[in-house]
Amino acid sequence: MTSDTLCFSVQGSDRSGLLRDLTTLVANVGGNIEGISLTGGREVEMHLEVSGVEDAEELRIALSQVEGISATAIYESSAAIFGKRVIVLGGGAQIAQVVLGAVSEADRHNIRGERISVDTIPLVGEGKIAEAVRAVARLPRAAILVLAGSLMGGEITTAVLELRRLSRIPVISLNMAGSVPDAADLVVTDPVQAGVMAVMSIADTAKFDLARLKNRRM
Numbered sequence: 001m002t003s004d005t006l007c008f009s010v011q012g013s014d015r016s017g018l019l020r021d022l023t024t025l026v027a028n029v030g031g032n033i034e035g036i037s038l039t040g041g042r043e044v045e046m047h048l049e050v051s052g053v054e055d056a057e058e059l060r061i062a063l064s065q066v067e068g069i070s071a072t073a074i075y076e077s078s079a080a081i082f083g084k085r086v087i088v089l090g091g092g093a094q095i096a097q098v099v100l101g102a103v104s105e106a107d108r109h110n111i112r113g114e115r116i117s118v119d120t121i122p123l124v125g126e127g128k129i130a131e132a133v134r135a136v137a138r139l140p141r142a143a144i145l146v147l148a149g150s151l152m153g154g155e156i157t158t159a160v161l162e163l164r165r166l167s168r169i170p171v172i173s174l175n176m177a178g179s180v181p182d183a184a185d186l187v188v189t190d191p192v193q194a195g196v197m198a199v200m201s202i203a204d205t206a207k208f209d210l211a212r213l214k215n216r217r218m
Contacts, residue, residue, distance in 0.1 A: 005034055005051040005077040008060060012069035014044040021066050026050055029059050035078070035140055049077050078140065083115025085141045086198050089132050090148035091122045094174055094191045098148045101195025109203040116143075116199055126155050133159035137167040143202040146172045146194055153178030160184060170210050172198050175217065185210050187217040 010022065019038075026033055026048065035049035053059050056074055064072040086102050088095055099120050106116040123129050129147075133156060136145050145163065147156075152173070160171050160183040172194050173184035181187040188194035200208040 004053075005049055005079060006053065006056055007075040007077050008048045008050055008056075008063060009045070009073045009075060010048070010063050010066075010069050011043065011045050011071040012066075014040055014042060015068050018044065018066070018068060019046070022046065022048065022063060025062050025066065026053075026059065029053060029055075029062070031059065047078075049079075080115065082117045082141065083110075084117075084143035084202050085139065086116065086118045086144055086146065086195075086202070087136050087139065087142050088118065088120035088146045088148060088195070088198075089123060089129060089136075090146075090152075090174075091124055092149065094148040094150065095120060095122055097191035098146050098174070098195040098198075101192035102146070102199050103195070105196040105199035105203075109199060109205045112205045114203050114205050116203060118195075118199075126152075130155040130159040133163055136169060137163055142169060144170050144172065144198050146174075146198050147180055147184070148174050148191055148194070149176055151177045152180035156180055157183045170201065172201075181217075185216070189217075 031050040031053040033048055033050055037047045039045045060072050060074050088098050099118055102118045106118055109116060123132055136142050157179040160180060163169055164171060170185045172186045173181045174191055174194055175187050175189040188197060200206040201210050
């Protein structure tokens with residue numbers, strides 16, 4: 001997202017055509033919608049991440065006048081608040097150690113002005129992990145993926161290759177059994193170090209580039 005992106009939050013009663021009316025208003029003032037999140041039901045809460053708006057308050061007022069809207073607000077964008085995301089998938093003790101390293105390193109960079117967050121979910125089963133790997137490409141602000149476990153291959157390897165090809169999101173793998181390490185950008189033996197290196201590779205305040213590493217296994 002660009003530096004001028006803002007989050008326009010709207011609440012009101014759900015109806016057919018509501019999203020169309022809101023996005024039309026944004027387009028009419030020259031805004032570019034970079035992300036949308038929506039919670040539906042009888043009452044709807046929608047967050048529009050919009051850039052390129054010269055008068056944010058004018059757009060907020062216009063959105064508040066749309067039929068069914070009861071409340072509007074302007075916030076900083078999710079990218080400005082939470083920044084780039086490190087995604088950690090896997091299970092067992094390894095995933096906890098990766099998160100430990102990533103959070104510790106993110107704290108060091110965030111103190112200097114970075115915004116890096118760490119998200120994780122413990123999963124069991126080849127199919128579930130492969131599905132989660134593919135979904136990383138659809139996650140907002142996902143910048144790097146770390147796979148933590150003792151055995152991964154098969155469908156997970158296929159999903160890793162698809163992710164790297166379609167989204168260019170780099171993948172770090174622990175040095176585990178299976179074919180996933182062969183498909184990853186970097187293989188790290190120590191899980192804490194894997195978390196640290198994941199953060200270093202996406203931090204603007206760090207001088208570390210995965211593409212420049214000659215040795216892909218550490």
